[in-house]
Amino acid sequence: MAATTILNFLFPPPPSLLVNAMSVISACSLALIGLSEALGRHLNYSKFWNVNPPTGSKGWWRGTTLSSRAGMLLLYAPAAAAAAASFFVPGAVVGARAQLLCAALAVHFFKRLFEVLFIHQYSGRMLLGSAIPITFSYTVSTVSMIYAQYLSRDMAEPAVNLEYAGIVLFLIGIAGNFYHHYLLSKLRQKGDKGYKIPRGGLFELVLCPHYLFEIIGFYGVAMIAQTIYSVSFALGTTFYLVGRSAATRKWYLSKFENFPREVKALVPYIF
Template sequence: MSVISVVSLAYCCYSEVRGEHLQYSKFWNVNLQKKKKKTIEKEVTVPSRTGMLILYTPAFLAGLASFAIFPHEGLRFMLVDSALTIHFFKRVLEVLFIHKYSGRMVLDSNIPITFSYFISTVTMIYAQHLTQGVPEPEFDLKYIGIVLFLVGIGGNFYHHYLLSKLREKSDQGYKIPKGGMFNLVICPHYLFEILGFVGVSFISQTLYSFSFLMGTILYLMGRSYVTRKWYLSKFENFSKEVKCLIPYVF
């Protein structure tokens, strides 16, 4: 599963850079323009808010159920399970109360993404379960991981909030994000999401959590690259000094 996680997410990164985007958000319209009319008419779509709830809810419920399935697994397990459950619970709350949506999601894309989130969450929790009885790592990183996770989830939420404030209720268009770290990178929410998963990896200290982190970094690098490219193509006043993901570097 560690190999599958890295390879599949690396392939998603490659697909994003090639222009084969996952069909939600602004990139749904990019794919829409490339498709033939008959193909589009056959596709089943759902409103973006509904689609995003479908994405995150199973993973959140898996994390929640794990507390009952594995009730006495120790502090490290509880911290990993809590971090994953909080991560997806935050996502669900953001979908319901923070984000504003203007597009639709293709159900054919929605289902595999949902499955991926669910399987990754279950695998990370089960991998932690398998460490029961194994000696603790020589270098215990879980407390550093807790701090990184909290900073990551807080920064991710803050920049999602800034994105939500770009639109009025009747506004369906896209604008250049401002505030926070948006003057340095176009996807600071991705940067903080990565930081959050660095924290989860440090708490967990399993091979799978590290592999999932590496795959996530690759995918979000690809996603941020095409996001910056999209803004450059849509807005003449978009600053070329704004990087993709890492301030002043990438």
């Protein structure tokens, strides 16, 4: 009964052991990273770039640092290129749903590149050892999402079409994420590298509204695609950003005595 209900909203699992395995791996690995964030083991970027530095001599890249701008470009450029390239691979993007999915992924990552180049203000560096797995995750997930959509091309459409609702949710997510990134960028004057308590928009209620809108955007992508892989990636992203936002709030509480404790981490009034 439960499986039948789910298949009203999703395409059936594709005839690919790799994609089905990646659906499980994607959700589980991101959930574990989110748990690590909540427990204080951070990916070293943003305010956590020099927390928990790597120990030992395995892998020269583990202790190598990049400027935050270069690191962020590394995170998003390969996934953006993969999403854009899908339109030029013969037969890769078949049908309106696949075109919308690839367009949404391209818009998401090119918007992030735009923010990296023109919006964000930087205060630290990024460990290459953290940048590489994040880059790998974004790129592999983008390619896997597009490939899972390709494999669904000859399947019957789900009984409930979520495509248009997904477009609306995606647009809300990307607009809200951009707006709150813009507010964050305005906290600092040029050359200022200190952190301040964010204000404006949903920052009055939660510390990480940009994460909240990123989650909303990826659920919009999942609704456009309606594949098991896209849903698993959205779930994994949720788990990761829940952990990261909890760690961020804990950090702000430790640094600012006047941090308003009624401000939650991610979801207004709840968490």
